Amino acid sequence: MDRALLELEIPTPDGVFVARYSTQGLCGLEFPQAHSRIKAAGPPRGPLRRWHRLTTQALKSALAGKKPRRLPPLDLSAGTPFQQQVWRQLGNIPPGRTLSYSQVAGGIGRPKAARAVGGACGANPVPILVPCHRVLAAGGRPGGFSGGLHWKRRLLAREGVRLV
DNA sequence: ATTTACAATATGA
DNA sequence: TCATATTGTAAAT
Numbered sequence: 788m789d790r791a792l793l794e795l796e797i798p799t800p801d802g803v804f805v806a807r808y809s810t811q812g813l814c815g816l817e818f819p820q821a822h823s824r825i826k827a828a829g830p831p832r833g834p835l836r837r838w839h840r841l842t843t844q845a846l847k848s849a850l851a852g853k854k855p856r857r858l859p860p861l862d863l864s865a866g867t868p869f870q871q872q873v874w875r876q877l878g879n880i881p882p883g884r885t886l887s888y889s890q891v892a893g894g895i896g897r898p899k900a901a902r903a904v905g906g907a908c909g910a911n912p913v914p915i916l917v918p919c920h921r922v923l924a925a926g927g928r929p930g931g932f933s934g935g936l937h938w939k940r941r942l943l944a945r946e947g948v949r950l951v
Numbered sequence: 952a953t954t955t956a957c958a959a960t961a962t963g964a
Numbered sequence: 965t966c967a968t969a970t971t972g973t974a975a976a977t
Contacts, residue, residue: 869961888970892960901970903961909969910962924970931969939969 794825812860816913818934849915852945873907880921882946909933
């Protein structure tokens with residue numbers, strides 16, 4: 788867990804996101820906020836430059852409801868093994884498809900851990916690129932979303948998913 | 952048709 | 965020990 792951070796902004800039609808990088812890759816992504824409080828940094832150099840380009844591109848695709856061609860390396864090492872398993876599962880859900888918390892739980896061999904999956908989704912450091920918004924509660928109910936439910940609905944709507 | 956209770960689960964305060 | 969982005973079963977209203 789090399790947590791040393793570099794924060795870079797990503798302007799999009801939906802606002803300015805903030806990407807956070809460790810020496811291993813992208814380790815965090817934040818939704819646009821009223822006050823950008825990132826420390827000014829010069830233009831990224833070395834691998835950062837490439838990673839940031841990939842992140843920017845991937846984020847824009849995802850916001851448009853399309854599957855990103857390539858993702859930057861993700862540093863999910865901050866999560867527990869359970870959380871990392873969950874996040875890895877989420878990466879397999881294509882745009883336009885959704886799973887329930889319990890299906891995700893079943894996918895990692897713990898069919899009864901639906902609630903814990905909810906916790907892991909809430910702890911997802913890289914929303915959107917790790918598509919936690921494609922996990923719904925049972926019966927097509929929306930469940931929750933740390934970045935605000937409106938984001939979940941908006942993202943799913945762009946992928947063609949209808950919520951009840 | 953709704954509401955209420957509870958067990959099972961991983962994690963953090 | 966309590967609360968949480970849950971679920972399934974069961975019982976009572």
